[in-house]
Amino acid sequence: GQQLNQSPQSMxxxxxxxxxxxxxxxxxxxxxxxxxxxxGEGPVLLIALYKAGELTSNGRLTAQFGITRKDSFLNISAxxxxxxxxxxxAGVQRGAGNxxxxxxxxxVLVKP
Amino acid sequence: xTGVTQSPTHLxxxxxxxxxxxxxxxxxxxxxxWYQQALGQGPQFIFQYYxxxxxxxxxxxxxxxxxxxxxxxxxxxxxxxELDDSALYLCASxxxxxxxxxxxxxxxTVV
Numbered sequence: 001g002q003q004l005n006q007s008p009q010s011m012x013x014x015x016x017x018x019x020x021x022x023x024x025x026x027x028x029x030x031x032x033x034x035x036x037x038x039x040g041e042g043p044v045l046l047i048a049l050y051k052a053g054e055l056t057s058n059g060r061l062t063a064q065f066g067i068t069r070k071d072s073f074l075n076i077s078a079x080x081x082x083x084x085x086x087x088x089x090a091g092v093q094r095g096a097g098n099x100x101x102x103x104x105x106x107x108v109l110v111k112p
Numbered sequence: 113x114t115g116v117t118q119s120p121t122h123l124x125x126x127x128x129x130x131x132x133x134x135x136x137x138x139x140x141x142x143x144x145x146w147y148q149q150a151l152g153q154g155p156q157f158i159f160q161y162y163x164x165x166x167x168x169x170x171x172x173x174x175x176x177x178x179x180x181x182x183x184x185x186x187x188x189x190x191x192x193x194e195l196d197d198s199a200l201y202l203c204a205s206x207x208x209x210x211x212x213x214x215x216x217x218x219x220x221t222v223v
């Protein structure tokens with residue numbers, strides 16, 4: 001089963017808002033990755049984090065590798081309609097080769 | 113630079129049948145992984161191949177098997193299909209660690 005817990009499971013955004021989501025685990029991960037998946041497509045890599053405490057940005061996206069190596073956070077600033085989709089965190093553990101362990105996803109929807 | 117392509121895009125099979133899914137890796141990528149994504153969940157690691165040899169496996173039974181060919185294309189084979197095997201099957205390839213490129217997946221429905 002899933003070792004990574006993502007929250008929230010879903011959220012509504014209004015254009016221009018900042019949104020945050022996080023991923024936690026009881027285990028240590030040496031690499032954290034954030035992906036976005038649109039309907040009918042595979043996950044697309046947004047940000048990769050390789051060191052504890054690392055803060056990395058990619059345009060309006062900012063992600064952080066938690067100091068304890070058991071969590072990670074993703075922030076989206078000034079959201080736009082195309083930010084809608086499912087965001088997944090994924091981690092890689094030492095000794096696990098390149099196996100990605102995924103969280104359950106955060107579904108981002110537009111406020112009606 | 114071509115991406116990862118998977119075929120077929122959709123497939124319907126009957127319980128007990130066998131299925132083969134195919135993946136063409138991104139040019140220059142020598143490592144391929146397969147993931148199963150059930151509806152509403154994150155992808156689950158099935159196995160990984162590097163230079164034609166399996167070098168990692170998730171918690172899936174032996175009826176899930178694979179192959180990687182010299183051109184780095186890959187196959188996922190599933191025998192004795194069960195209803196719970198219905199899912200999106202994703203192939204991902206990489207040349208270096210972690211920079212995986214995913215295909216759009218094959219949607220398998222077992223009836």
